[in-house]
Amino acid sequence: xxxxxxxxxxxxxxxxxxxxxxxxxxxxxxxxxxxxxxxxxxxxxxxxxxxxxxxxxxxxxxxxxxxxxxxxxxxxxxxxxxxxxxxxxxxxxxxxxxxxxxxxxxxxxxxxxxxxxxxxxxxxxxxxxxxxxxxxxxxxxxxxxxxxxxxxxxxxxxxxxxxxxxxxxxxxxxxxxxxxxxxxxxxxxxxxxxxxxxxxxxxxxx
Amino acid sequence: xxxxxxxxxxxxxxxxxxxxxxxxxxxxxxxxxxxxxxxxxxxxxxxxxxxxxxxxxxxxxxxxxxxxxxxxxxxxxxxxxxxxxxxxxxxxxxxxxxxxxxxxxxxxxxxxxxxxxxxxxxxxxxxxxxxxxxxxxxxxxxxxxxxxxxxxxxxxxxxxxxxxxxxxxxxxxxxxxxxxxxxxxxxxxxxxxxxxxxxxxxxxxx
Numbered sequence: 001x002x003x004x005x006x007x008x009x010x011x012x013x014x015x016x017x018x019x020x021x022x023x024x025x026x027x028x029x030x031x032x033x034x035x036x037x038x039x040x041x042x043x044x045x046x047x048x049x050x051x052x053x054x055x056x057x058x059x060x061x062x063x064x065x066x067x068x069x070x071x072x073x074x075x076x077x078x079x080x081x082x083x084x085x086x087x088x089x090x091x092x093x094x095x096x097x098x099x100x101x102x103x104x105x106x107x108x109x110x111x112x113x114x115x116x117x118x119x120x121x122x123x124x125x126x127x128x129x130x131x132x133x134x135x136x137x138x139x140x141x142x143x144x145x146x147x148x149x150x151x152x153x154x155x156x157x158x159x160x161x162x163x164x165x166x167x168x169x170x171x172x173x174x175x176x177x178x179x180x181x182x183x184x185x186x187x188x189x190x191x192x193x194x195x196x197x198x199x200x201x202x203x204x205x206x
Numbered sequence: 207x208x209x210x211x212x213x214x215x216x217x218x219x220x221x222x223x224x225x226x227x228x229x230x231x232x233x234x235x236x237x238x239x240x241x242x243x244x245x246x247x248x249x250x251x252x253x254x255x256x257x258x259x260x261x262x263x264x265x266x267x268x269x270x271x272x273x274x275x276x277x278x279x280x281x282x283x284x285x286x287x288x289x290x291x292x293x294x295x296x297x298x299x300x301x302x303x304x305x306x307x308x309x310x311x312x313x314x315x316x317x318x319x320x321x322x323x324x325x326x327x328x329x330x331x332x333x334x335x336x337x338x339x340x341x342x343x344x345x346x347x348x349x350x351x352x353x354x355x356x357x358x359x360x361x362x363x364x365x366x367x368x369x370x371x372x373x374x375x376x377x378x379x380x381x382x383x384x385x386x387x388x389x390x391x392x393x394x395x396x397x398x399x400x401x402x403x404x405x406x407x408x409x410x411x412x
Contacts, residue, residue: 036325036326037326038244038326109325112325113325115321115322115325115380115381116321116322116323116325116326118380119242119318119319119321119322119380120242120243120244120322125383128381128383129382129383132381132382132383133382136382159382159384160374160390160393163374163377163378163382163384164370164373164374164393164394164397166373166377166381167370167372167373167374167375167376167377167378167394168366168369168370168373168374169373170373170376170377170380170381171369171372171373171376171377172369172373174321174324174325174376174380175321175334175338175372175376176335176338176339176342176365176369177331177334177335177338178365178369184366187366187370187406187407188370188373190401190406191370191397191398191401191406191407192397194400194401194404194406195396195397195400195401198400200393200396200397200400201393201397
């Protein structure tokens with residue numbers, strides 16, 4: 001917790017700190033989505049969040065420090081895995097969640113901005129990898145459950161399956177510009193589920 | 207052709223222009239790989255390429271103009287499609303080419319830099335989409351040939367198949383940081399070939 005906010009007699013523990021953080025991260029996300037990462041400025045963040053400039057500089061120090069904390073917050077808010085009872089059902093839910101996020105104008109631009117920021121700064125790159133590690137770990141039981149149900153072979157690599165779902169959707173966002181629609185989501189999920197059932201993601205094979 | 211270089215009595219048509227462009231684009235690629243796109247500076251490019259600053263500013267105008275021309279050059283230099291006689295063979299060649307490019311230190315950083323630049327500038331984004339359009343179009347006959355051979359159903363979408371090959375490799379480069387090795391390449395190719403054979407990429411289905 002930020003020491004300056006932990007004094008006795010302050011509002012309940014975490015109350016003001018949490019509100020300040022929420023306000024600052026909301027504004028940081030808005031600015032990243034509006035202008036990209038190259039123009040993120042802590043003074044502008046403080047003004048728009050109606051938070052003292054000193055607080056913002058003391059707590060986040062640099063734009064990259066702020067982006068790293070935003071990624072921590074995004075990881076904390078990421079939705080729990082689906083549990084539909086089938087691998088295809090779970091992967092379709094995952095693909096639709098990713099597609100909805102990337103196709104949303106604000107969220108799509110925000111993801112492009114943090115991915116771009118990570119190419120320019122190693123601490124942001126670490127924060128980005130931790131964010132994806134949290135997401136991949138959260139959804140991995142969809143694949144281990146499918147192994148338990150006998151849908152896919154033992155030894156199927158959960159991260160590789162989830163990478164096959166997300167990868168084509170991110171490629172559309174960042175490279176080809178092809179549409180990220182429901183057909184793209186369904187295709188990504190079916191592709192991964194089909195290959196997983198055929199043993200493509202496991203060294204032990206089908 | 208650049209009008210300033212087309213005067214009678216100059217070296218053979220295209221000669222000097224082509225040499226200047228090659229030198230400038232080589233340096234631009236080096237600088238992007240070294241420092242990312244945010245620090246690309248035309249004066250530094252001119253100095254390192256041993257080309258007049260006026261020539262560089264007149265011909266490319268801005269860093270984004272230079273990145274756009276670099277993407278045109280990268281598209282021109284992209285390798286022709288493989289023709290191994292099977293869809294899996296062709297997609298494996300494609301996946302290995304993509305993986306080799308992205309895993310190469312200079313090329314991997316260069317691709318990250320131009321993708322980041324495209325998130326900040328619409329003309330760079332257009333140039334990037336054209337680059338991927340050229341690559342996807344170049345390799346699409348691998349899928350239509352597979353349709354002709356009866357390996358995959360009629361109506362299979364070539365771009366969707368190729369997106370399933372490249373997507374997971376780009377996701378490793380830009381998001382998860384997971385390794386881009388030969389296993390990742392083989393898995394991406396097998397995933398796409400398997401799903402294509404099952405009719406996942408065609409509306410008419412298997």
